[in-house]
Structures are given as structure tokens and as C-alpha cells.
Amino acid sequence: MRITHRALISSMVAVSLLGTMLLGAGCSKTEDEAETTTSETTELSGTIRFATWGSESEIETNRDVIAAFEEANPNCTVELEYIPADYETKIDTLIAGGAAPDVIYGHPYQLRKWYALGALTDLTDLYETKGFNDDSVYNTSFYKNFEYEGDKVGTINGQDIILLYYNKALFDAAGVEYPSETWTWDDFIAAAQKLTITENSKTTQYGVSLGANYTVAEVFIWSHGGAIVDDTYANDAEIVVDSPETVTALQLMQDIVNEYKISPTPESAGVFGGSFEAGNVAMKFDGAWAPVFLKDVEGLDWDMIVVPKGPEGRRTAVLYAGYGVYKDSENPKLAEEFAAFMQSYDGQKILAETGLITVIHKDISEAPEVLGAPGMPPGNAYRISGVADATWRDAAPLWWHEALDKGFTPELQALLNGSQDAQTTAANMQKLMSGIRDQNQ
Amino acid sequence: MPGRLRSRLRKRLDAPDKGAFWLYASPWIVGFAIFSVYPIVYSLFLAFNEWNIIGDKVWVGTENFETMVADPLFWQSLKVTGVYTLFAVPLGVIMALALAMLLNQRVRGVNIFRTIFYIPSVISGVAAAMLWAWIFNPEFGVMNAGLGLLGIEGPKWLFAQEWVIPALVIMSLWSVGGSMIIYLAALQGVPTELYEAARVDGAGWWSRFWHVTLPQISPVIFFTLITGMINTFQTFTQAYVMTNGGPQNASLFFGLYLYNNAFRYLKMGYASALAWTLLLIVLLLTLVVFVTARFWVHYDTDATGGW
Secondary structure, three states: OHHHHHHHHHHHHHHHHHHHHHHHHHHHHHHHHHHHHHHOOOOOOEEEEEEEOOOHHHHHHHHHHHHHHHHHOOOEEEEEEEOOOOHHHHHHHHHHOOOOOOEEEEOHHHHHHHHHOOOEOOOHHHHHHHOOOOOOOEOHHHHHHHEEOOEEOOEEEEEEEEEEEEEHHHHHHHOOOOOOOOOEHHHHHHHHHHHOEEEOOEEEEEEEOOOOOHHHHHHHHHHOOOOOEOOOOOOOOOEOOOOHHHHHHHHHHHHHHHHOOOOOOHHHHHHHOOOOOOOOEEEEEEEOOHHHHHOOOOOOOEEEEOOOEEOOEOOEEEEEEEEEEEOOOOOHHHHHHHHHHHHOHHHHHHHHHHOOOOEOEHHHHOOHHHHOOOOOOHHHHHHHHHHHHEEEOOOOOOOHHHHHHHHHHHHHHHHHOOOOOHHHHHHHHHHHHHHHHHHHO | OHHHHHHHHHHHHHOOOHHHHHHHHHHHHHHHHHHHHHHHHHHHHHOOEEOOOOOOOEEOOOHHHHHHHHOHHHHHHHHHHHHHHHHHHHHHHHHHHHHHHHOOOOOOOHHHHHHHHHHHHHOOHHHHHHHHHHHOOOOOOHHHHHHHHOOOOOOOHHHOOOOHHHHHHHHHHOOOHHHHHHHHHHHHHOOHHHHHHHHHOOOOHHHHHHHHHHHHHHHHHHHHHHHHHHHHHOOOHHHHHHHOOOOOOOOOOHHHHHHHHHHHOOOHHHHHHHHHHHHHHHHHHHHHHHHHHHHHOOOOHHHHOOO
16 A cells, blocks of 8 residues: 555656647747847857758859858858748747747748737838938839838848740740730740640640649730739738630630630649640740759750730739848847848849859849850849739738739639630639638628 | 556556656656647637737637638638548558568568558658659649550649549558558458468358458458548648649638648637637547447457457
8 A cells, every 4th residue: 555655646747748848949039039139249240040942053042142241250050941841830830939040031921920920020220221212222113012000120132023035946846926025915825835736536636734823814904004902012902803805804714725725734733744844835924033043954945034024015914032030039130241241232142153142232143244144044124014914913912912812813713714705703702711811801 | 467557557556666656757758748738728828819819819709710611711721531431441451451461472572562551650750742743743743744654634633623632632541551461460360260260160251251350350450441531631741842722622621721820820719719719520430430330340359359
């Protein structure tokens, strides 16, 4: 009986020990925080974590930027946290756990979301002190994308528009003139028809490949005078996707796939097994980052140009990325300095080297040695001039991606697969996306 | 005999070692409490809140459940998961049992075959999903190449709305090794004298299978049916890795939709409500199977030695 008692007590001790360990783990963070707050000085020093995604060459470039930053700030260390997949989820979770990196790379919609959730610092003052608002130095036309209710949610890395890429060899073989700046959607279709080759009722080469991708759909919709939301920058934007203009644009997309059959359906795009890179799709719509990958495709003779015009002129979509600073950073000064370095001349110069990003610093992005870097075609200059026709591909509301996921993309798939007409598609999108809007508003 | 064993065990547990039992079990108990019980209870609380992980929780009562009823994708995901379960579970039982019976023969190298058929069930879900994505590739995949040899033009599998679920059902049959092993053990537990008696009575192969084998292993079928059903209702990996719910939400499994709500749209409250709804559905279906069990599950304790 005495032994039972003793064993019982020892087991309770064991349990409470375990509990204490866990409690200790929970508490240690607060102690650390307290320490760093008191030891904070004006002199920059210490270590910060920087999270990013990207290809191998981007990661290399980021390491180069970090090296340059550490050289300029001797007592500082930047630890690169490379998150190759599920980036947004991972950052969400890190923020929720109070363990987010100090500097976080992201698209404006992500940075705006994290800012709205209270996880990022307002960088308005930083923009002032670093001179980022100077539009003779920076391309400030889309700074609004990095604002949430007037606050700056991050520094800016660059901007990339959607362009039309074409395979010159296939154009030559078909005796079709290369795309020009004056191209309309009709010219585009006429060329694509000549570039589509069908043998024994099996298509072996397509003029273009249209995926069920909202960014490409926007290029069609906007150039016809349609839109998905009434105000890109309003947090309570209304869905207006069922306008006659949008229906016309959707009809054109469907015709390209189902009537003219110059593009595989999204269903058969995987089946067809071809691609622009493989040399059996003559044209594709892709972002200005594509040249970095295309230049290394052996035997591919290609160039790039702005997208065709619609009845309402030429409209293209633009994507951005930038750097947010974690609100609970233990070294906020250093984190802000690093985020600023990314937009500074020195940082942008290194970032531009890969050719992946059209950096926001004008002198660098427009420099002949950047636009004409090895492997870049003459059309690379359109990545700059094309920005004039661009609209941010995303919209301000925090429910935007949920609405796209649930109400836009599946309907676009159905349209392109030919299982529903443009009118029904637009009506369904309107109903489903508005439903998500109302649910979240 | 079992009774005596039980009383001996009871005596041992009452004895001084009881404290040692709690001591040795405590790491598990603590872990279970913190990492399982606590999140489960907390998710029930969350189901009545609105919470985006980072901000404050807002009590919304039953609003999440009301949203669910009006959410077309909730019903779509329920339908997808239900249809998949309806086919994958019975076919899985049949396939596993058929394999177990084949591998219960006395042939040379049977252990090699047993290993071969069991291996797929130890392969990681993501690796298997990647592998099958290639097998189902309509243009280059083994599946359509094989069908092509038979003169059949294969479907677009994962890219086609009407074929994506059949494709995933076929894939699920590949990993029946786990239940196959259980059936194999059960088959070997069927007393040979029952077969001998049946043979003496003039029973053929089918009769012996229907009147001896099936009733004898029915408790095991019952077990695999229940666990299989619970597992398929939680299907996630295939949909997440191979199809992302597409095309047109045709493979939007309940688990994937729940995940999307939690981690893509940061609606923890709604996701928790979905999770508890799933639990209730699975619980209800399990109860239904339990109720029907009395009509087809035979607990013949004397003969099998204590099922």
C-alpha cells in the first residue's frame, strides 16, 4: 500500500514535470522578447529572418542581396527562410503561432491581408525617409496596390505584366507575319488558325493554349470593356461580372477553344501533351518573368510583345511583389532597413540581374544592359512600355481569392471545356461570387 | 480460461504496480491530452465562432452551421465524398478479400506475393498520388497505353469531371494491402474442421465460401468496413496533390474543402463547424452499420476463440 502511494506520487511528479516543461517552452519566448526590447539600441545589429519563395536562381539572387546588405551593415545577419511550396499557408500559420519571419516576401494581396490581420508594420514613414515616393526614381503608378486604408503594407520589389509570347520558327514555317503592336483579337485569331495543324483528325500543333486562368481572362474581359469588380481598390467592391461586355469577352474565349479550335480545352491541355516550350504551341500569354525560363529552352526561337487590342483598346494585367515587416519583430529597425534595402538602388540592381523581375527602380529596370541581358529578345522592352496599359490583376477585398476559387475558376473551366455558354457562365459567376462577397462583407 | 486471465490481470492492476502503470503511461496521456483532446474540444468551441487565426474570436452562435446549409460547395463536397465512399469501400473490401483468398493458397513463393501486394500500403500518400497522376496521364500514362493495346481510347481521367472519381477509386484499390493482411489472418483462423464437415456434407467451393468462410470472417469484414468508411470520409491527399478539387469541383472532397476554408480562406470557425458536421455524419453512418451488423455479423465465440 505504501509503495502504491509512492508510485502514484512519482507519476504525478512526472506528469507535472512534463507540464512545467511545456509551460517553460511557452514562457521562454516572452522572456526573450523582454530582453531584446531592453537591449535595443539605435545602432543596427542582430539577426533577422527573411522568408521568400522562388526558383533556384531567385534564391541565389536573394543570397547575393543579403550578402551586400550584410557587408553594408557589419553587425547584422539575415537568415534566409526558403519556403518552396504552400507559401501563404505557411506564413499564415507562422503568424498565428507568433513566430513569423521578420521580413516577409509576398504579393500585394497577401501583404494587404496580413496587414489587415494586424501582422505587419505600417511603412509609410519608411517610404518618406528612404525617398520611395519620388516618381522620378521609382515607377509609382501602382503604389496603391501596396496600401491598406492608406497605410503602406510593404516595400516594393517589382512589377510584371502579362505579355504575348510567340514561337518565331512556327510563324516562319506557316508563312505568318509576326504579331505586331497593332494586332486586334481578330488578327490574333486569324494567325492562330494558320498556326494550328490537324492531321488525321488529331491536332498536332495549336495556335495558342488558353488555360482556365483568371489573369488571362482579365486581359480578354478588360479589353472588351468588362470587369469582374466595379472598383479594384474598394474593400467592399461589388461583383459586376455579368455585363454584356464580359459576356462578349467570355464568348470569344470559348470560341477560341471550341469554335475555331485553335487552343486545346483545359481538359485536353494535359492530354495534348504539348506546350509552348515543347515547340508545338505557337503562342502563349504569360508574365514578364517567363523569359528567364524560355531563354534556357534549347532550340526555341521566340520573342515577346504586348497583348492584342480589343474594342476598348489594349488592357493587360500586372502582378507585383514586395516585402512586409512583421509587427512583432524582435528587431524591427533592422527588419525595416532590410525591407528598404530591397527597394534601394543597390538591392534592386542585384535583383534585376536574373531578368526575372521588372524592378520598380526606373534607372535599373530600363537600363539597356538589363533589358538586353544575354538571352533576352528584342521584345523584352515591352515589359516596360506595356505597363501603361496595365491594371492590377487582383482586387482589394480580402474575399477576392475565395470568390475566384469558388465562383470564377470552376465556371471558366466549364466555359472553356464547352459545357456551358458564355451567358450562363457570366450569370453563374455573378451569383456565386456575389454570394461569397455577401457572406464575407 | 479468459475469465481467469482477466481476474489475474485485474489483480495485477490493483496491486502496487498501478502507480507504475500511470507513470509509464503518463507521457502518452499528457501528449494525448494536449495534442488531441484539447484541439478537439477547442474546435467545438471554434465552430460557434468566427476566427481568422490572427485576430480575435467572435462568438456567432450557430451562424457557421446556417452558412453551411446554404453553401453549394458544402453539398458538392459531401456528394463527392459520399459517392467516392460508396464505391471505394465495398470495392476495397471485395478486392482485399479476393487477394487474401488467393494469397491463402499453398503455392511456392506465396510470401513474396504477399509482400508485393502489401508494399503499396506502406508507401507515403503523396508519393503514391504523384505516381498515379502519371499513370492516369491521358497522353503518356500507362493506363491509357494499356487500354490502347486493347483498342480502347482511354478517358481523360483526372482532367474529366465524370472520370476523376472513378480514377481515384481505382487508385484506392491499389493500397488494399492493409486490410488484405487482416483478412489473411482471419482466413487462417477459420477452423479447418468446419471446412471438412462442409465437405463431408457435399458442399462445393461456393457453398463453403458462402456458408463457412464468410460467416466466420464477418466480424473482420465488419471491422474493415467501419474503418474503411471512416478513412474514405477523411480523404484529402489525393485531392490535394493530384486534382486540387478540380475539374469544376468534381473532386472537391470534404477534407479538402475543410482545409481550404481553414488555411486558404482563414475561416477557422467555419472549418471547425465542417469538421464537427463530418464527425456527426460518420458517427451516424457507423451507427447504421452497427445496427445492421446483427443481421450479418456472426460472433461465434466458441469456434473462433473469442472474436
